Amino acid sequence: MLSNKKGKGPYFTRRSIDGFHELKMWVKKMMNGIYAKLGKSLSAKRLKHSVGVSETAVALAGCYGADIEKARLAGLLHDCAREMTSNILLKIAENSGIVLNDIEKCQPVLLHAPVGAIVARRDYGIEDDGICQAISRHTVGGIEMELLDKIIFLADFIEPGRDFPGVGKLRDLAWSDLSDAVLAAYDNTILYLISNQGLIHQDALNGRNALLMQKNMQ
Numbered sequence: 001m002l003s004n005k006k007g008k009g010p011y012f013t014r015r016s017i018d019g020f021h022e023l024k025m026w027v028k029k030m031m032n033g034i035y036a037k038l039g040k041s042l043s044a045k046r047l048k049h050s051v052g053v054s055e056t057a058v059a060l061a062g063c064y065g066a067d068i069e070k071a072r073l074a075g076l077l078h079d080c081a082r083e084m085t086s087n088i089l090l091k092i093a094e095n096s097g098i099v100l101n102d103i104e105k106c107q108p109v110l111l112h113a114p115v116g117a118i119v120a121r122r123d124y125g126i127e128d129d130g131i132c133q134a135i136s137r138h139t140v141g142g143i144e145m146e147l148l149d150k151i152i153f154l155a156d157f158i159e160p161g162r163d164f165p166g167v168g169k170l171r172d173l174a175w176s177d178l179s180d181a182v183l184a185a186y187d188n189t190i191l192y193l194i195s196n197q198g199l200i201h202q203d204a205l206n207g208r209n210a211l212l213m214q215k216n217m218q
């Protein structure tokens with residue numbers, strides 16, 4: 001798309017401008033279609049949250065060099081299965097071969113993340129593995145989180161509609177060190193769960209430990 005034939009800095013060719021414009025239009029059309037479809041399965045509040053996550057993910061992707069359009073789509077779709085009943089989540093998980101652990105059996109709502117990845121592929125035509133993985137990991141995280149996984153995980157925490165003690169600090173950290181911000185988000189969740197006698201998913205503990213070990217090795 002970019003060329004620099006004269007050595008005076010990059011410029012766009014006419015063809016690349018047309019191609020870029022077409023791509024932008026295609027993404028816009030696709031986003032509008034997804035938004036309309038999501039509106040039929042999510043409440044207005046959840047839809048607003050999803051838009052907030054999408055916009056925050058776009059900004060984080062710009063900051064950390066991730067794919068902007070993948071971040072936009074993953075953010076918008078991350079909660080596409082959030083308002084399914086426990087029975088439906090369990091049924092889709094079972095039909096898709098997802099092996100449930102004891103915590104997921106006890107709290108099927110946690111399945112909205114991995115089931116969301118399946119629904120994004122099945123009902124919204126998302127074929128990109130990276131987008132589906134980011135949707136699948138957005139709730140409890142996990143080890144070996146990739147850049148887009150971290151962005152969606154964090155965007156879900158700090159989108160403008162979120163309001164909890166410490167969110168301001170987390171927002172500040174998000175723009176200076178992505179991994180430290182994800183680590184702080186894990187800490188926040190785990191401390192909340194401990195103080196409320198909540199179950200802690202193994203993937204959250206494993207994800208936090210992996211980040212801490214990476215940090216200590218630096």
Ligand SMILES: [Fe+2]
Binds near residue numbers: 082138139
């Ligand atoms: Fe979620």
Ligand SMILES: [Fe+2]
Binds near residue numbers: 049156
């Ligand atoms: Fe969410």
